[in-house]
Amino acid sequence: MTAIGILGSAGKMGQAIAAAVPDLGGTVAGGIDAGADRAALAALAERADVLVDFSSPSALAANLAAARTAGTPILIGTTGLSAAHHAFVKEAASEIAVLQTGNVSLGVTLLAKLVREAAGRLGSDWDIEIVEMHHRHKVDAPSGTALLLAEAAATGRGIALSEAKVTDRAGLTGARSEGTIGMASLRGGSVAGDHMVVFAGEGERVEIGHRAENRAIFARGAVTAALWLAGKPAGSYTMAEVLGV
Ligand SMILES: NC(=O)C1=CN([C@@H]2O[C@H](COP(=O)(O)OP(=O)(O)OC[C@H]3O[C@@H](n4cnc5c(N)ncnc54)[C@H](OP(=O)(O)O)[C@@H]3O)[C@@H](O)[C@H]2O)C=CC1
Ligand SMILES: O=C(O)C1=N[C@H](C(=O)O)C[C@H](O)C1
Numbered sequence: 001m002t003a004i005g006i007l008g009s010a011g012k013m014g015q016a017i018a019a020a021v022p023d024l025g026g027t028v029a030g031g032i033d034a035g036a037d038r039a040a041l042a043a044l045a046e047r048a049d050v051l052v053d054f055s056s057p058s059a060l061a062a063n064l065a066a067a068r069t070a071g072t073p074i075l076i077g078t079t080g081l082s083a084a085h086h087a088f089v090k091e092a093a094s095e096i097a098v099l100q101t102g103n104v105s106l107g108v109t110l111l112a113k114l115v116r117e118a119a120g121r122l123g124s125d126w127d128i129e130i131v132e133m134h135h136r137h138k139v140d141a142p143s144g145t146a147l148l149l150a151e152a153a154a155t156g157r158g159i160a161l162s163e164a165k166v167t168d169r170a171g172l173t174g175a176r177s178e179g180t181i182g183m184a185s186l187r188g189g190s191v192a193g194d195h196m197v198v199f200a201g202e203g204e205r206v207e208i209g210h211r212a213e214n215r216a217i218f219a220r221g222a223v224t225a226a227l228w229l230a231g232k233p234a235g236s237y238t239m240a241e242v243l244g245v
Helices: 012-024 038-047 057-070 083-092 106-121 144-157 216-229 239-243
Strands: 003-007 027-032 050-053 074-076 097-100 127-134 181-187 193-201 204-212 235-237
Touching: 003 012, 003 038, 003 216, 012 027, 012 216, 027 038, 038 057, 050 057, 050 216, 057 074, 057 083, 074 216, 083 097, 097 216, 106 144, 106 193, 106 204, 106 216, 106 239, 127 144, 144 181, 144 193, 216 239
Parallel strands: 003 027, 003 050, 050 074, 074 097, 097 235, 127 181
Antiparallel strands: 127 193, 193 204
């Protein structure tokens, strides 16, 4: 059976993943949390057939280094990654199988495709805004999912997200610039993860979204992706490939 090593095992996602593993036909190789030493991380990477990382951006470099040394595929679900983190991920994919995504659910994987299609079909006079809401403990904004959906919209429009995204409206902002992609973040309570993409045209709006009702959907997606990733050759993989949507 495929043995899955969990990075961030004591966290909310780490615990949900450990609970989902038996049902989906894998085993848990062990877990690592903040404060673990490099030897323990290296030993887990050797022991596991695949690693799943739902920890913290500050752990990413060490986690990728351990995966590369052991030659172990890794799923990275941690969000709040910087451009430098994304460069590490890309470099690691030249040596091992890597799947990095802001959302492992089936629903959001499909939603990203729909957003890309809608953005491509509606002209740039349709304004794109993304609203997300998460629980009060979330530490990064915009969410990884909002960024993933914004990327899908930018790809559909044939533009670079880095030049189109707006995340900081406050005060005298001036009128909205055509072609921008706005993101707004709400935080509160125990919301597992809501995302709404709004295409606002003159006199009408198209709204498509996703609501996660619990963390189990992410755990199932993570374990499904991990089992699929184990044994794959070096390269960058996507949830769309895993789920076939
Ligand atoms: N891609 C996706 O579909 C999803 C992604 N996520 C993302 O996953 C991440 C974790 O979320 P969640 O479980 O809710 O957060 P939690 O804060 O509940 O869990 C994070 C865990 O990682 C541990 N950790 C911190 N630093 C390290 C380190 N250096 N090495 C190993 N473990 C470490 C924390 O330990 P300690 O508490 O001691 O600091 C904690 O146990 C977030 O970035 C979140 O956005 C969440 C859901 C779905
Ligand atoms: O922190 C969370 O909880 C979640 N994080 C991911 C994100 O940043 O989009 C995925 C999901 O929405 C839950």
